Amino acid sequence: MKRFFRILLIGFSVPALAACSQTESDANTLSVSELTExxxxxxxxxxxxxxxFDFNIDDAYKEVSVWIEKYEAGKLVDDRLAHLTTEVKQSGSIVFTLSEDVNENNNSFHIGVGTEGNLTSIDVPDTDLNDSEGMASVWGSIPEQAALDNGEVVVANISxxxxxxxxxxxxxxFYEDAAGHMHELEQYDVVYLLKAAFSK
Structure with missing residues (x-):
């Protein structure tokens, strides 16, 4: 699975990078990728x-950190379930996937960052689960585009x-002001937040 996932990420990062051309309006932004069928x-x-997600940044940004935070009943229980920091160039892609194994009660998260033909990825299991098989799930991401100049950004959730x-x-x-809307997480048994922060 890890080998297949790395091949998958390489397949996504190369075309995405070719398609990313920075304009004034999308500089220093992260946006949802438009994928083919x-x-x-x-x-x-x-x-x-x-x-x-696709990102476009200016030369001042040198690195991106991507990580998962886990919440239970609205309370933070793991602030670095998965954490990846890597060097980035002007444009690239972030891929975040979840593979669920209800028989083993295990979630496996995969995060990859591709930029200028380079790929960095991490695979992390979460074996400390409540009975997720009996739960309903919902997931979502930033509506369209997020500015990167304000520090960390919540880009996706699985709840x-x-x-x-x-x-x-x-x-x-919530995506526009996560700190002011953390009470929304209290309605779920478990929430995984994917966050990203670009640094200069």
Whole structure:
């Protein structure tokens, strides 16, 4: 699986980098990638949930850190479930996927950063799960584009709830001001937040 995932990331990063051309309006931004049907099919085959983002930055930025935070009933229980820091150039892609194994009660997260033909990736399991098999899940990401000049950005979430009354997604306001909307996480049994921060 790890080998297949690395091949998958390389396949995504090369075309994405070719398609990324920085303009004044998208400088220092992170946005949801527009994937082809083929790319969607590959991701669906290789993972249960997936996200792909493109970034465009100026020369002042040198590194990106990407990590997962885990919350239970709104409380932070792991601030670095997975953490990856790598050098970046002007444009590139971030890929985040989750593979669920309900039989083993195990989630495996995969994060990859591709920039100028280089790829850095990490695979991390979360074996400390509640009974996720009996829970409903919802996932989402930044609506369109996020500015990178304000420090860390919440770019995606995967959330689980055992509430019999249903489950709803995080609001758009959460992505715009996560610190001011952390109370939204209390409605879920488990939440994984993918965060990114670019540094100069």
């Amino acid at each position: 083929r790319e969607d099919a590959i991701l669906s085959t290789a993972s249960d949930k997936s996200f792909v 689980y709830s055992s509430d019999e009354n249903g489950i709803r997604s995080l609001t758009t306001d």
